[in-house]
Structures are given as structure tokens and as C-alpha cells.
Amino acid sequence: MNENNLEYLKKTLEGLGFGTKLNDVLETAIRREIPKFNLGITSQRRPLDTTDINAPKTDHLSFWFNFNRSKDSDMYFLNNYDVMLTQAKSTAPRSQNFDLARDHRVTALQAHKLLSGLSFKKEVYPRSREENQQQGVPSEKTPIWFKLSLDITDAYGNHPLRTFRPEYGFDLVETLGKYPLKGLDTPEKLKEAIITLQNGNYYHGEMVIGKKTVPVAIAANPQIKRLNVYDKNMIEIRDEVIFPEKARAKAVESQQSPAQDRATSQAAQPEQPWVQEPEQETGNKRGR
Template sequence: MNENNLEYLKKTLDGLGFGAKLNEVLENAIRREMPSFSLGITTLQKPLENPDRNAAKTEHLSFKFNFNRSKDSDMYFLNNYNVALHQKGNPIVREQTFDLERDYRVTALQAYKLLSGLSFEKEVYLRSRMEEGRAPDRPQEKTPLWFKLSLDVTDAYGNHPLRTFRPEYGFDLVETLGKYPLKGLDTPEKLKETITTLQNGNYYHGEMVIGKKTVPVAIASNPQIKKLNVYDKNMIEIRDEVIFPEKDRTKAADNKQSSAQDRATSQAAQPEQPWIQEPERETSNKRGR
């Protein structure tokens, strides 16, 4: 058995957030020199939207790790792992297989957040080793990427497409936060705390002015549409038209004006239609002399 290889695999599992729970069964499988094998682990988590640290753990997660032995040596590789999320009250089981290299080593907690519909930011080394304008001997720099799963669709392999958004995509979390009437972000420390919370793929629980009332809300980042998802205390979404009614009225007025202008332009540009006859004029019958 390749001891160095075993230690590397143990460190990989630990780095993904699984600790040493699988070390014994991993070592036993490698000692048996199996060409391929899978190991599993299950855990319970409290719902991510619940801020109470003592809340009941009702989210059931199961992980399966797929190992393969090299054809040319005694080394084993962990290529990917599958995770399934069973949520209380939700009959649909959400599943995803994460490829370690392709998906930038998404951890267990990050996988849970993605399957729960959340997004997070993570600094990674892009797979392209050569960047335009970078000298070959210059160390590659990490790039911050936002990650999000498209949970409403699955691909040919049964996976939800994993979307990543680079800085040039244009999602600016600080700028986006400034657009919403959140309360309590008036100090640099509180703003930084909120930004870190959202970047890590967590809900931020605070207060927002909606109409003339201050209401408790939970917010999460949505980099794909460059906005925040806002929920009330019952985790029912509060849509932007409720938060920004004046913007919605302005948009409706603009649409109405645009439609009126389009109709006027269409009528002005309408060509004559020779097949439409003028209405007959009413004439009076006069008796001839």
C-alpha cells in the first residue's frame, strides 16, 4: 500500500470538510487493492435559513465518494463525490455530483449551500494556466468566482448546471447592497460583516424599510441576476416591486408612454389602403321639374 497516497487522500477528505470519519474504511479498501470503490457518509444539518444555533437538525445529507486505482501504479484517486439533500417537507431529493478538479474542490458545506439554492464567492486558480499578458514565470493569481446551481434544470448526466461568475460579469455585492433600504449598515464594521456573510453563501438576517414600516428580513446574494433575494420572517420572497414601488410605477409609466408612441408611429407610417372605399355621402332626393 502506498502510504503517501493514503495520507494525501485523508488530507483531501479533511480539506473537503469530512474530517477523519472515513479514514479507517478508506485504508481498509485500499489494503484490499480494489480497482474502484465508493465510501459513504450521512449527516443531519439545521436549515440554513434558521438563525437559531439550537434549531432542530431536519436536513438530511448523504455523500458518496468514488475512488479509482491507477492502471499504471498503486495510487488511488478521488475524482468526484455525489451529494443528496433530503429537506423536511420537500418530497423532491436534490442531487449533484461534484468533480473535484472541474468544480474547484467544492466542499461539503458549499455543496449543501448550492443544493439549498444559495450562492457563494470563492477565490480559485482558474484552470487556464496561461493568461493573456502574464509572463510564463509569473505565479498564477487567484480569481474570485461566484458559484450557483441552476436547480430548475438537469443536464444529460442528471446534474444541475454549475454556474460560475467572474468579476467581469459585473456583479458588485457592495454596490448591490447599497441599492436596498437595509438598516444598520451605517458602520464599516457592520457592512463588512454583512458582505462576508453573503460572500460565504449564508443568509444575512436584518431589517429593511418597506413602505413606511421596518420589517425583519433574510437576504441572500443572487449573482446571476445581479440582485439580492429578500425574504420575510416566514421565508416568503419579497419581490423588488414591493421594495421599490416608485421604480415599478416609473417603469409602468415608461412602458405606457412607449406603447402610445409606438401606436402613434405605426399609424403615421401606415400606407394608404386603396381597397378601402370612402363612405358614401348621404344625398337628398330632389323632385325634378
């Protein structure tokens, strides 16, 4: 058995947030030289939208790790793992396969956040360090937002993992400034909100909606470059409610557009020679 390889795999699992619970069964499988095997672990967690540390742990997560032995040596590799999230408030579980290299080593906690509909930001190497070194390119990390498209699945049964680089144009600070949030008027409070949202957590605060100040929970949505806003019962508050002036202006514009389009179309319509002129009625009527 390759002891260094075993220690590396143990550290990989620990670094991904799975602790040391699998160390003994992992060592047993490798000692038996099983060419291909899966190990599993389950955990109960509190829903990510709760602020109550005493809330029941109703989010059930199951993980399966897929190990393979090299055909040319005694080394084993952990290339990917599967996870399933079952929530008390959801009728159907959500599942995903995360490839460690392709998906930039998504951790257990990050997998929970992604399957719960949240987005997070972390710095990753866009290309492998080995490739950079071979081409003489310095290894530099890039901050990237991650989000799962939970409304669709691909040919492999996975939800597409969307990544948004800086050039995509999602500016969290600028986005926060567009919303009537209260309490972010100091650098310390603003920094707290930014870090909370970048880590893929809900930020709980207050927002002025209409003439009232109401408690809200907000989450970053890099895909559409805005915030997801929820009330105290975690019911989404739409932008039309938060920004009624914009909603009214958009409604007026949408009503005017069809009339303008018709006028433009009629004005630009060329004369059509094949259209027969309507017959004009004369005083003489044809009899039978």
C-alpha cells in the same frame, strides 16, 4: 499499498470537510486493491435559514465518493463525489455531482449551501497551476461567485453550476447600497454583512419597507445582480414591494409603450398600392 497516496486521499477528504470517519474503510479498500469503489457518509444539519442554534437538524445530506485506481500504477484518485440533500420543507430531494478539479473543490458545507439555493464567493485558480507554470504565467487566484441553477438539469442529471467572475459586474457593496437596510451605517457592520453574504450565508437585519421597519433575511444573488429578501417566515419579499416607486414607473412605461409603438408603426407604414380604396356611396342606388 502506496502509503503516501493513502495519506493524500485522507487529507483531501478532511480538507473538503468530511473529517476522518472514512479513513478506516478507505484504507481497507485500497489494501484489497479494489480497482473501483464508492464510499458513503451521511450527516444531519440545521437548515441554513435558521438563526436558532437549538433548531432541529432536519436537512439530511448523503455523500458518495468515487475512487478509481490508476491503470499504470498503484495510485488511487478521488475525482468527484455525489451528494443528495433532503429537506423537511421540500417534497423532492436535490442531488448533484461535483468534480473536484472542474468545480474548484466544492466542500461539504458549500455543497449544502448550493443545493439550498444560496450563492457564495471564493478565490480560485482559473487555470491549473501546472498549466500556468508551463506557460510562465504567475498563479493568481480570482474571486468568483458560485450558484446552482436548481430549476433545470443537464443531460447528466446535474444542475448547471454557474460561475460569475469580476468582469460579470456583480458588485455586492453597490448592491447593498441600493436597498433600504438599516444598521449598515458603520464600516464594521457593513463588513460583517459583506463577509456573511460572500460566505454564502443569510444576513439577518432590518429593512424599511413602506413606512415600517421589518426584520428580514437577505442573500446574495449574483446572477441577476441583486439581493434575495425574505421576511421573518422566509417568504420572499419582491422588489416591487421594496421599491414601489420603481414598480409604478415601470407599469406606466409599459402602458405607454404599446400606444407609442402603434403610433410609430402607423406613421412609418408606407403606402400600400394593393390595398383597394373603399367605395364611396352615391345618391343613385342600383335596383334589381
